[in-house]
Amino acid sequence: MKRAGFDSNWLPILLLLPQLSIIAVFFYWPALQALRSSFFLEDPFGFSASFVGLENYVRLLRSPEYLNNAGFTVVFSTSVTFFSLAIALLLAVKADKVIRGAKTYRTLLMWVYAVAPPVAGFITLIMFNQRWGPLTSFFELFGWDFRVRQNYADTAIAMIVASVWKQIPVNFIFFLSGLQSIPRNVVEAAMIDNRSAVSRFWTITFPLLAPTGFFLLITNITYSLFDTFGTIDTILRNNPGDNPVTLVYRVYLDGFRGQDIGGSSAQSVVLMVLVLLLTVFQFRMVERRIHYN
Amino acid sequence: MVRLSLAALTVALTSTTAFAQTEISWWHGMGGHLGDVINQIATDFNASQDEYAITPVFKGSYEETLTSAIAAFRAGEQPNVVQVFDAGAATVIGANGATIPVQDLLENNGVEFNIEDYIPGVRYFFADTEGKMIGMPFNSSSPVLYYNMDALSAAGIDAPPATYEDFEAMAPALKEAGYIPLVQTHIPWEFVENFHSRHNLPFASNDNGYKGADGTEILINSPEMAMHFTKVKEWLDAGLFGFFGTGWDDNQAHFNEGDAAMYIGSSGDFGGLTAAELPFEWASTYLPYWESITEEGYQTFIGGASLFAMAGHSEEENAATAAFFQYLTSPEVQYMWHRETGYVPITTAAYELAKAEGHYERSPAAETAIQQLSLQSGENTRGYRMGFYVQIRDVENREFARFLNGETTIEDALSTIETEGNELLARFAQTQQ
Numbered sequence: 001m002k003r004a005g006f007d008s009n010w011l012p013i014l015l016l017l018p019q020l021s022i023i024a025v026f027f028y029w030p031a032l033q034a035l036r037s038s039f040f041l042e043d044p045f046g047f048s049a050s051f052v053g054l055e056n057y058v059r060l061l062r063s064p065e066y067l068n069n070a071g072f073t074v075v076f077s078t079s080v081t082f083f084s085l086a087i088a089l090l091l092a093v094k095a096d097k098v099i100r101g102a103k104t105y106r107t108l109l110m111w112v113y114a115v116a117p118p119v120a121g122f123i124t125l126i127m128f129n130q131r132w133g134p135l136t137s138f139f140e141l142f143g144w145d146f147r148v149r150q151n152y153a154d155t156a157i158a159m160i161v162a163s164v165w166k167q168i169p170v171n172f173i174f175f176l177s178g179l180q181s182i183p184r185n186v187v188e189a190a191m192i193d194n195r196s197a198v199s200r201f202w203t204i205t206f207p208l209l210a211p212t213g214f215f216l217l218i219t220n221i222t223y224s225l226f227d228t229f230g231t232i233d234t235i236l237r238n239n240p241g242d243n244p245v246t247l248v249y250r251v252y253l254d255g256f257r258g259q260d261i262g263g264s265s266a267q268s269v270v271l272m273v274l275v276l277l278l279t280v281f282q283f284r285m286v287e288r289r290i291h292y293n
Numbered sequence: 294m295v296r297l298s299l300a301a302l303t304v305a306l307t308s309t310t311a312f313a314q315t316e317i318s319w320w321h322g323m324g325g326h327l328g329d330v331i332n333q334i335a336t337d338f339n340a341s342q343d344e345y346a347i348t349p350v351f352k353g354s355y356e357e358t359l360t361s362a363i364a365a366f367r368a369g370e371q372p373n374v375v376q377v378f379d380a381g382a383a384t385v386i387g388a389n390g391a392t393i394p395v396q397d398l399l400e401n402n403g404v405e406f407n408i409e410d411y412i413p414g415v416r417y418f419f420a421d422t423e424g425k426m427i428g429m430p431f432n433s434s435s436p437v438l439y440y441n442m443d444a445l446s447a448a449g450i451d452a453p454p455a456t457y458e459d460f461e462a463m464a465p466a467l468k469e470a471g472y473i474p475l476v477q478t479h480i481p482w483e484f485v486e487n488f489h490s491r492h493n494l495p496f497a498s499n500d501n502g503y504k505g506a507d508g509t510e511i512l513i514n515s516p517e518m519a520m521h522f523t524k525v526k527e528w529l530d531a532g533l534f535g536f537f538g539t540g541w542d543d544n545q546a547h548f549n550e551g552d553a554a555m556y557i558g559s560s561g562d563f564g565g566l567t568a569a570e571l572p573f574e575w576a577s578t579y580l581p582y583w584e585s586i587t588e589e590g591y592q593t594f595i596g597g598a599s600l601f602a603m604a605g606h607s608e609e610e611n612a613a614t615a616a617f618f619q620y621l622t623s624p625e626v627q628y629m630w631h632r633e634t635g636y637v638p639i640t641t642a643a644y645e646l647a648k649a650e651g652h653y654e655r656s657p658a659a660e661t662a663i664q665q666l667s668l669q670s671g672e673n674t675r676g677y678r679m680g681f682y683v684q685i686r687d688v689e690n691r692e693f694a695r696f697l698n699g700e701t702t703i704e705d706a707l708s709t710i711e712t713e714g715n716e717l718l719a720r721f722a723q724t725q726q
Contacts (some may be wrong), residue, residue: 043724045388046367051726065713129542129551150538151698236352240687241539242694257356258684259384260720274549 015016031037031272038266056266072244073225076160080224083164085216088171089209093201095172096179106176113169115206117227121234124162125202140287147165149235155243163228178212179205218282222275299391309429315613317373317606319349322358322598323432326564330633338620345613347374355381355598356683362603366391371693373614376597377428382419383680385508386427386600387725393611394421394599395429395618396481403617414592414666415639418676419599422503428599429618430656432636434561434592435662438581442574444472453555453576456584457524464533472554473535475528476544481689483557483580486677487593488521492586493671496640502678509679511714512708513689517586522703523694529697536697539690560662561597563635565657577658586688592668594676597636628652637662679720685714 042049055226060066074213074222093106115123127135128148139146148158182205190204204215225248239255247267255264308587323331328351337524354356355378362375363384377385385392399406408416408426414435419428440453448470454460460475467474477483489496494517499509528534535553537543539662545562547553551573557580566575582590600621630636632652638644638701644663647653653660679685692706701709 018564041390041720041723043389044384045386048724048726049391050723052723130537131546149540150536150694151699169716237540238356239540239690241690242700244598245539253687254684258683258687259360260679260681262424263720266345 007250009227014062016219021126034265034268034272037261039262041262044261052262056262057270059263060266060270068252069245069247072156073248076163076228076246077221077224078243079160080163080167081217081220081227083160084167084171084224085213087164087173088168091168092172092175092179093205095176100266101248101261105260107196112166115166115175117166117230118234120162121231124148124158124231124235128158135196149239149241149243152244155235157188159228161231162231162235164225166231167220167223171220174212174216175209178209182208219280221278223277225271255276296310303376307469308502314346315344315609316346316348317610317613317617319374319617320372321349321351321353321376322355322378323380324351324353326568327432327634330630331413334630336619337626337672338617341620342616344664345616347613347617351603354517355415361386364493366603366605369605370607372601373606374600374617375603376431376598377601379418379596380674380682380686382428382599383502383506383678383682383721386421386678387680388417388489389719391426393604394425395425395600395602398602398615399618400610402612404615404619410640410642412637412639412641412663412666413642413670415637416593417676418595420675422500422505428601429621429623429631430595430597430639431600432561432597432630432634433595433599433639433666434559434597435595435635435666436479436487436557436580437560437577437665438555438557438579439548439554439575439658440555440560440578441472441548441567442535442553442576444470444551444573446555448472452579454581455579457521457581461524461528461533462583464528467554470534470554473552474533475546475555475557476535476537476547476553477557478541478544478559480539480693481686482596484693485518485526485689486523487580487596488518490592490594490674491580491582491590492517493591494586495673496677497679497684501673501676503675506680506718506725509718509722510712510716511679513714514711517583518707519703520585521696522693522706526697526703532706536694539694559596561634561636563656564633564657565635567635575658577661579661579668589675590668592670593665594674595637595666635659637666652664652724679718680719680725686709688713688717 007050021278036165037049037053039053040049041056091109095102096110096111098105125148127133128146130147130149132149136146137150146154148154186204186208190200194200194203225246228246228250229248233252235248236243236245238257245253248271251264251267254260254267258264316554316558319335321328331349335347339346350372352361355376358375359377359381362377365371393573396406398409408424411430411610415430417424417431419430420426435538438453440569444467445453448463448466450463450466454463464474469498486496488494494515495501495512497509497511499505499507502509523536529536535544537547545556545558548556548558549566549569549571551571560577563577580593581589598619601613603671604620606614622640624638624640624646627640628646628650631638631643631647638647647659690711692701692710695701695705696703
C-alpha cells in the first residue's frame with residue numbers, strides 16, 4: 001500500500017483552508033462565545049455582564065421544568081429515530097422487490113424529502129386541526145378527543161408524526177441503495193439454504209445493511225435533536241403553553257424570545273457536550289461490532 | 294407592487310435633488326392588514342413634508358422584532374424607531390441608554406408635550422417611576438368581551454354580562470341553546486394582568502414593579518386569583534366555558550364559527566372581525582369583573598405595543614423621529630389608525646375627532662376599549678413592570694393550562710408560578726445592576 005503524498009506541508013493546508021475557515025467562523029467561534037457567556041449573567045442590551053461562575057448550570061439542573069424538557073427530548077428523539085428508520089427500512093425492502101413501476105414508487109416515496117420543516121409543521125397543523133382536521137375526525141370515530149396544542153400527549157404525537165414523516169425519505173434512499181449493493185449471489189445462495197424470507201432478512205440482509213444503518217442512526221439522532229426545530233416551532237407558534245418542548249426549542253425560547261443570554265448559552269453548552277459524548281460513544285461502542293467490507 | 298416601486302423610484306429621484314433628506318427606519322411586528330396601514334402612514338408622512346423620510350420594516354412577530362432590535366443595537370446598527378410589545382417593556386425601559394425617552398425627544402426638538410393629552414389608561418404603562426413617558430403608545434388595545442347577539446337572543450338574554458356573577462346566571466341558558474357560553478384567548482393578559490387592574494389589586498410588589506427591578510416580586514398567589522380560576526374550572530367542567538389550549542386562534546375560531554356565544558379578546562380584533570363579515574350580529578362590551586371583589590369595576594390598562602426611539606443616532610435623525618412622532622400623534626392620523634385597525638386612539642383629541650366624525654354611530658364596538666380605559670383608576674390600574682416577563686407569561690400559560698386540563702391543583706399552579714416567577718424576577722434584577 002503506497003501512500004499518496006504531497007511534497008510539502010503547505011499545499012494540503014492551503015487546500016483545507018476554505019473548509020477550516022468556514023468551520024472556525026460558523027462553529028468554533030460561536031461555540032466559544034456560548035461557552036464564555038454561559039458563565040455570565042448579562043442584560044439583553046449588553047451594557048453590563050456579571051460573572052456568575054456555574055450558577056447558570058446549577059440553575060438548569062435544579063429546574064424541574066428543564067428536566068421535564070430533557071425527559072421529553074429523550075422520548076421524542078428515541079421515537080423519531082426508531083420509527084423513521086423502521087418504516088423507511090420496511091418500505092425500502094418492499095420497494096427493492098418491485099420490478100414494474102419501480103421508478104414511480106420510489107419517486108412517490110422520495111418527494112417528501114423536498115418539504116421544508118416549517119411546511120411539514122404546517123401540514124401537521126392542518127391534518128390535526130382541533131376542529132376540522134381529517135386525522136382528528138378519524139380519531140373521533142374511536143372516541144379519542146384529539147387536541148393538538150392543548151393536550152401534552154396529543155401535541156407530542158403530532159410532533160413525532162410530523163418529524164418521522166419528514167425523515168423517512170432520506171432513510172429510504174440510503175436503505176434502498178444499501179439493499180441494491182448486496183451481491184446477488186449471496187442472496188441466491190441464501191434462498192437455497194433458507195426458505196423463510198423473514199429469517200433470510202435478519203440473517204443476511206440486515207447485517208449487510210449495518211454500515212448504512214449505523215450511519216443513518218447517527219444522522220437520525222442528530223436530526224431528531226436539532227433539525228426538528230422548524231417543525232416544532234410551526235406547531236407551537238411561539239406558544240409553548242402546556243405543550244412539550246425539546247431542549248433545542250427551549251434554548252430558542254429562553255434566548256431569543258426571553259433575552260436570557262446566560263441561561264440559554266448554558267443550555268447550548270449542555271447540548272454541545274451531549275452531542276460530543278453521543279458521537280464518541282457511538283463510534284467507540286458501535287464501530288467495533290460493525291464490519292465494513 | 295407597482296405603487297411600491299413607483300414610490301421607491303420617487304424616493305430615488307428626489308434624494309438626488311438639492312436638499313438632502315434625513316432618512317430614518319422603523320422596525321415593527323405588524324403583518325397583513327396592519328402592515329399595510331403602517332406602510333400607508335409612512336407614505337403619508339413622507340408626502341406631508343420634504344425634510345424627512347421614514348422607511349418601515351416588518352421584522353416578524355413582536356418577539357422577533359425586539360430580538361432583532363437588541364441584536365442590531367449590540368452591533369451598532371439599530372433602527373431609529375422600534376415597536377416593543379407590552380411584555381417586553383421592562384427589558385427596554387430597564388436598559389438605560391438604549392432608548393431616548395419619548396418625552397425628552399419631543400421636548401428637545403421643540404414639540405410640545407403634555408401627558409394629560411393622552412387618554413388615562415394609555416398614559417403610564419410605558420412610563421418610568423416618575424411618570425415620564427419613555428415609549429410612545431402606538432397600537433394600544435385592551436381586553437374586551439365580544440358577544441354574538443343572535444346567540445344571546447336565542448337564549449332569551451337581552452344584555453351581555455357586566456360581571457362574572459351575571460355571566461354565571463346566564464351561562465346555563467346559553468348552553469341550553471347549544472352554544473359554548475364563553476372562551477378566552479390569552480390567559481395571562483385577560484385573566485391575570487388585566488384582572489388585577491380591573492379589580493384594583495396589586496400584581497407585583499414595589500408598586501407593581503414600577504419602582505424598579507430590585508426586590509420586585511409577583512403577587513399572583515392570592516385568594517382572588519385562586520377563586521377566579523377555581524370558578525373558571527367549574528364552568529369548564531360544567532360545559533359553561535370552552536378551553537382549547539393557550540393559542541389565541543384556537544380559541545377565537547369558536548366564536549368566529551358561531552359555536553361560542555362570547556369571547557374575551559382584544560379591542561384590536563375589531564378590524565379583523567369586521568373584515569371577516571361574520572354570519573351573525575356581534576358587539577362588544579367591557580371585560581367582566583367580580584362584584585364579590587369590587588362593587589364597581591376599575592379601568593384596564595393598555596396592551597399592544599409602543600414605539601421607542603433608539604439611542605445612538607445623529608441629532609438630525611432624532612429630529613426626524615420627533616417629527617414623525619408628532620405626525621403620528623396628530624388627531625387625523627390617530628383617527629385613521631383607529632378606524633382601520635380597531636386600536637384605540639391614544640389622545641383625547643383623536644377620540645373627540647372620531648366622535649365628531651360619527652365613527653361610533655357606525656360601529657359602536659369601536660368605542661368599548663376607550664371607555665373602558667377611561668373608567669375609574671386606582672393605585673393598581675396602570676399595569677405592571679416586570680423583567681423577563683415573556684418567560685413569566687409562559688409559566689402562567691403552562692400552569693393555568695395544566696390546571697384547566699386537570700393535571701394540577703390551583704394551589705400548586707399558583708405557587709409554581711410564584712416560585713418560578715420570582716426566580717426570573719430576581720435574575721432580571723441581577724442583570725440590571
